[in-house]
Every structure is written in C-alpha cells, then in structure tokens.
Amino acid sequence: MMRFVTTLSVLLPILSPTATGNEQVSSVPDTGCVKSVCRLHPNHFNLLTYLQCSRLANLLGPNSFFAGNRNLAVWDAKQQQTQSACRVLPTSTEDVSSVLGVILEESCRFAVKGGGHARDPDDSISAGGVTIDMQKMRSIQVAADRSRVKLGSGHVLYSLYSGLEKYNLTTLGGRVADVGLGGFALGGGFSSLSPAYGLAMDNIFEYELVLPNATIAKVNQHTHPDLYFALRGGMNNFGIITHFTMRAVPQGQVYGGSRTYSSNIREAVLQQASDLTTLWKNDTAMSFYYNFAYDQNLDDFTIAVNQEYALPTSDPPPFRQLNELPYESDTVRIDRLSNFSTDGISPGGGRNLYATVTYQPSVDLDRKLQDILIEELQPIKTISGLSPSLVIQPLYEAAVQANRERGGSAAGIQAEGPLTVVLFNTRWSDEKDDDAINALANRWLQRSLAATHEADKFHPWLYINYASKAQHPFAGYGEANLRKLVAIQREVDPKGIFTSKGLCRGYFKLL
Ligand SMILES: Cc1cc2nc3c(=O)[nH]c(=O)nc-3n(C[C@H](O)[C@H](O)[C@H](O)COP(=O)(O)OP(=O)(O)OC[C@H]3O[C@@H](n4cnc5c(N)ncnc54)[C@H](O)[C@@H]3O)c2cc1C
Numbered sequence: 001m002m003r004f005v006t007t008l009s010v011l012l013p014i015l016s017p018t019a020t021g022n023e024q025v026s027s028v029p030d031t032g033c034v035k036s037v038c039r040l041h042p043n044h045f046n047l048l049t050y051l052q053c054s055r056l057a058n059l060l061g062p063n064s065f066f067a068g069n070r071n072l073a074v075w076d077a078k079q080q081q082t083q084s085a086c087r088v089l090p091t092s093t094e095d096v097s098s099v100l101g102v103i104l105e106e107s108c109r110f111a112v113k114g115g116g117h118a119r120d121p122d123d124s125i126s127a128g129g130v131t132i133d134m135q136k137m138r139s140i141q142v143a144a145d146r147s148r149v150k151l152g153s154g155h156v157l158y159s160l161y162s163g164l165e166k167y168n169l170t171t172l173g174g175r176v177a178d179v180g181l182g183g184f185a186l187g188g189g190f191s192s193l194s195p196a197y198g199l200a201m202d203n204i205f206e207y208e209l210v211l212p213n214a215t216i217a218k219v220n221q222h223t224h225p226d227l228y229f230a231l232r233g234g235m236n237n238f239g240i241i242t243h244f245t246m247r248a249v250p251q252g253q254v255y256g257g258s259r260t261y262s263s264n265i266r267e268a269v270l271q272q273a274s275d276l277t278t279l280w281k282n283d284t285a286m287s288f289y290y291n292f293a294y295d296q297n298l299d300d301f302t303i304a305v306n307q308e309y310a311l312p313t314s315d316p317p318p319f320r321q322l323n324e325l326p327y328e329s330d331t332v333r334i335d336r337l338s339n340f341s342t343d344g345i346s347p348g349g350g351r352n353l354y355a356t357v358t359y360q361p362s363v364d365l366d367r368k369l370q371d372i373l374i375e376e377l378q379p380i381k382t383i384s385g386l387s388p389s390l391v392i393q394p395l396y397e398a399a400v401q402a403n404r405e406r407g408g409s410a411a412g413i414q415a416e417g418p419l420t421v422v423l424f425n426t427r428w429s430d431e432k433d434d435d436a437i438n439a440l441a442n443r444w445l446q447r448s449l450a451a452t453h454e455a456d457k458f459h460p461w462l463y464i465n466y467a468s469k470a471q472h473p474f475a476g477y478g479e480a481n482l483r484k485l486v487a488i489q490r491e492v493d494p495k496g497i498f499t500s501k502g503l504c505r506g507y508f509k510l511l
Pocket residue numbers: 075111112113114115116117118119123124134153154174175176178179180181182183184185186187188189190191235236239240241242344345346465466506507
C-alpha cells in the first residue's frame with residue numbers, strides 16, 4: 001500500500017479537482033464522490049475517485065482493495081460492465097463501519113454487494129463509486145442449543161448449506177448455489193423449507209447492522225422493534241447488514257431434483273402443479289416450482305418441474321402422480337441441499353430482466369400467463385441469446401402466517417390461502433436489444449395483471465426480489481405498512497444516505 005500512496009501523492013498536484021476546474025458543487029454526487037469529477041466518465045476508472053479510494057485502501061490493506069471491477073464477476077452483464085472506482089472487502093462489522101465512516105466523510109456514492117445477482121447497474125456494483133463487497137464475511141456460529149445460527153451476510157447459498165451440513169443443520173436458504181444470502185434474505189427468500197417455516201426473512205431473529213451514520217446496532221424484536229419490523233421486507237434502505245441470526249433446522253439428506261416435460265403434455269403438468277398448490281399443501285415437507293421456458297434451438301417451450309421433499313424419502317406421496325407422466329430428462333435423487341444447489345446455477349454473462357405477478361391459485365391463470373408469453377414472444381423470438389421463461393411457485397399459508405408473527409413485518413403479506421407467485425425472467429445477449437426486451441416484459445406484465453383482475457384473483461403483494469424496476473413492490477406491502485416503513489427510514493437515516501437522492505441508490509428505494 002505504501003507504494004501506491006506514494007504514487008498518488010506524486011500525481012496529486014496534477015490531478016487535484018481544482019486543477020481540472022471540474023469539481024462538483026452539489027452536496028451529493030450523481031456518481032462517484034463529491035470531491036471528484038467522476039461525473040465526466042461514469043463508466044471509466046477515474047483517478048480522482050482513487051484519492052478517496054486510497055483512504056479505504058489504507059484502512060483495509062492490499063488484499064481487501066481493488067481498483068474498479070478487477071477480479072470481480074457478477075451475474076448480470078449490465079452490472080458487470082458498470083465500473084466502480086474501487087471495491088473493498090471488509091472482514092468484520094467494524095471494517096464495514098470504518099468504511100462507511102470514510103464514505104460519509106468523503107460523500108462518495110457506494111453500493112453493497114452480497115452474491116451479486118441483482119440485475120441493474122448501481123444495485124450492487126457502484127456506478128463510479130465504491131463497491132462494498134461482503135464476500136469475505138462468511139462466518140457460521142451455531143448456538144449451543146442448535147436452534148439458531150449467526151451467519152456472515154456475505155455467504156452465498158452454497159457456502160451456507162455446505163457449512164451448516166457439517167453440523168447436520170440447515171436454514172431457510174434458496175435454490176441456487178451462487179445467489180447471495182444478503183439480497184435473498186433482505187428481500188424475502190423463497191426456500192424449499194418455506195412451506196413449513198415461511199420465507200427466509202421471517203426466520204431471522206437478529207440482524208447485526210451498520211446504521212446509515214456508521215454506528216453498529218444489534219436489531220431484534222426487543223432492542224429495536226421498529227427496525228426489526230422494517231428489515232423484514234424493507235431491503236437495503238436501512239443500512240448494511242453484516243450478520244443474520246437465523247433459525248437452524250436439523251437436516252440430513254433430502255429428496256429433490258427436476259424433471260423436464262415436452263410442451264405437448266402441458267395440460268397434465270398444469271393440473272399437477274395446481275394439485276400440489278392446493279390439495280397437497282397439507283404436506284409441509286413438500287415444496288416445488290416449475291419453469292415454463294422458451295428454447296430457441298427447439299423453437300418450442302419446455303417445462304421443468306423441481307420437486308423438493310425435506311426427508312430422504314424415495315417416493316414422496318405428493319409427487320406420485322406427477323412422476324407417472326412421461327419426461328424428457330431427470331435429476332431426481334436423494335442428496336444434500338448443497339449439491340442440489342449446484343444443479344440450478346445459471347452462468348453469468350448475459351443481460352437479464354425480471355418482473356413478477358401474484359394471484360390466487362388458478363390453473364386458468366397459469367395457462368393464460370404462459371399463453372401471453374407465447375404470443376408476445378413471436379415477433380422477437382430470434383433475438384440473440386433470448387431465453388424467456390416463467391417460474392411459477394406457491395407461497396403457502398405457513399409463509400403468510402410466519403409473516404404475521406413477532407410483531408408483524410414490513411412485507412405484510414395478507415391472504416386466506418396459498419398464493420401463486422410468477423417470475424417472468426429473460427436473458428439476452430446484446431445491448432441493442434434492451435428496448436425490445438423491456439417492451440416484451442411490459443406487454444407481458446400489463447396483459448397478465450389485466451388477466452388476474454379479470455379473473456378476480458389479483459393480489460397486490462409483489463416479491464421484491466422478482467420485481468422489475470418498472471414495478472413498485474413496496475406499494476404492495478399495504479398503505480399502513482408503507483407509511484410505517486417510510487417513517488422508520490426517515491428516523492434512522494435523517495440525511496437520506498440510503499435513499500434515491502443519497503449515496504446508496506441501488507435496487508428499490510422507499511424515498
Ligand atoms: C439464478 C437465480 C436464482 C434465484 N433463486 C432464488 C430462490 O430460490 N429463492 C428466492 O427467494 N430468490 C431467488 N432468486 C432471487 C434472489 O433472491 C435475488 O436476486 C437477490 O436479491 C440476490 O441477492 P444477492 O446477494 O445475490 O445479490 P446482490 O446483487 O449482491 O444484492 C441484491 C441487493 O441487496 C443488497 N444487499 C445485499 N447484501 C446486503 C447487505 N448485507 N446489506 C445491505 N444490502 C445488501 C444489495 O445492495 C443489492 O441492492 C434467484 C436469483 C437468481 C439470479
């Protein structure tokens with residue numbers, strides 16, 4: 001580090017902001033840091049932001065500091081091509097607090113990166129500012145009674161599952177190995193264990209958090225009931241989470257895997273999915289989701305149903321009928337959750353868009369939303385690298401119930417029975433097709449929402465981790481919850497650091 005600082009001080013006289021005459025005057029920069037001129041080159045490494053970065057480099061040392069996006073791969077190409085001025089890798093809550101302290105003094109734009117699976121620039125890779133990358137924070141501390149586990153927020157789901165398997169335990173993780181615990185658990189978190197325990201966010205007992213003024217807080221129902229309410233659904237509007245204390249559940253191997261089906265037996269699969277959502281909700285060891293996906297090579301849709309059963313049972317009753325249908329391929333087996341999580345890895349490198357709709361279960365709506373995708377896709381189906389699909393899964397009563405417990409939560413899911421949550425997602429290759437893809441997503445969304453209203457099965461709750469930037473997931477939390485959330489945000493962040501006009505603007509903002 002010494003050498004680096006020396007080089008900088010040699011450069012300093014030439015590159016000082018006043019020498020360039022481009023110093024920003026506004027109190028909050030559009031990009032980068034206020035004392036720099038990053039605005040000139042938002043996508044290029046900027047030496048002047050480096051001056052602020054050098055303070056961070058000195059703080060954390062050479063192995064915890066990188067210029068721009070060096071040595072970094074995130075899932076989405078739009079995020080990958082956005083350059084930060086620098087990236088820091090804190091290893092403790094105290095590190096995060098000191099980093100945020102410097103950032104506040106220098107008034108730098110920044111973003112927090114968990115597993116890096118967000119889809120838009122500045123969500124988790126800062127556009128021209130500092131990326132705080134949590135990947136070195138992957139501790140696991142199991143409570144003596146094995147009912148809880150304190151987890152570093154930088155875990156990805158593979159490190160989480162494989163780490164907990166050493167104790168024969170698991171927690172409410174997601175389906176895919178390289179997705180981050182951070183974004184997953186802050187947004188909600190659909191897990192194979194959700195039919196029994198609810199979403200991941202409703203199984204967090206305590207958060208260790210660096211507040212917007214860089215002080216450290218332990219947030220639970222007793223210490224900070226307001227923040228505890230807000231963090232369960234409030235996403236990245238309240239500070240930087242460094243640890244989650246979550247429910248631990250004894251777990252050995254489980255039944256799971258996926259089978260793919262040809263589109264010509266879609267009706268039979270739709271009926272099975274409907275039975276699993278409504279008739280079989282009594283079996284909370286069972287979980288499933290299915291993917292209705294366009295395959296450009298075949299110029300046809302295929303259906304993949306993922307079966308999950310939380311016991312090492314070879315023939316779980318809920319899936320018996322489904323497993324009588326003729327299938328194209330099969331990965332069903334008894335294995336560890338960590339291994340299953342590697343099945344679904346979706347390699348990085350493409351451009352991605354998500355959007356979501358929630359409704360009361362209905363086979364007719366499932367079919368209708370798929371038909372809308374088939375129709376809307378036709379004019380643009382040859383776009384390079386295009387692979388649109390709908391992932392359809394239930395949100396069972398246990399999840400709705402868990403959301404009400406412990407003083408309620410920001411997400412405020414209200415429902416009498418299970419809900420169906422649909423994720424529209426597509427990947428494509430070239431920036432020139434961005435507009436066509438956005439238009440496809442919007443048409444699918446508008447027509448699908450209209451269909452849910454027409455069927456009188458519309459539900460306002462939206463899963464924030466599946467929502468597009470054109471959607472307003474916080475509005476779906478209900479008016480009273482939203483008012484409360486906004487009031488809590490203002491109180492803990494009076495300077496608006498974690499708002500759309502502040503220093504950390506990524507993902508979904510309350511203000
Ligand atoms: C292939 C794939 C599979 C998926 N499977 C599932 C699934 O099974 N179940 C499910 O519910 N969802 C699933 N998702 C959605 C996923 O939960 C979200 O995309 C989630 O936001 C990703 O979190 P991340 O940490 O990887 O991403 P990031 O881009 O790192 O983070 C997302 C947002 O959260 C913020 N954030 C992350 N960590 C912190 C922190 N410690 N403090 C403050 N803010 C933070 C970031 O700043 C960013 O704005 C999947 C997504 C993909 C792409």
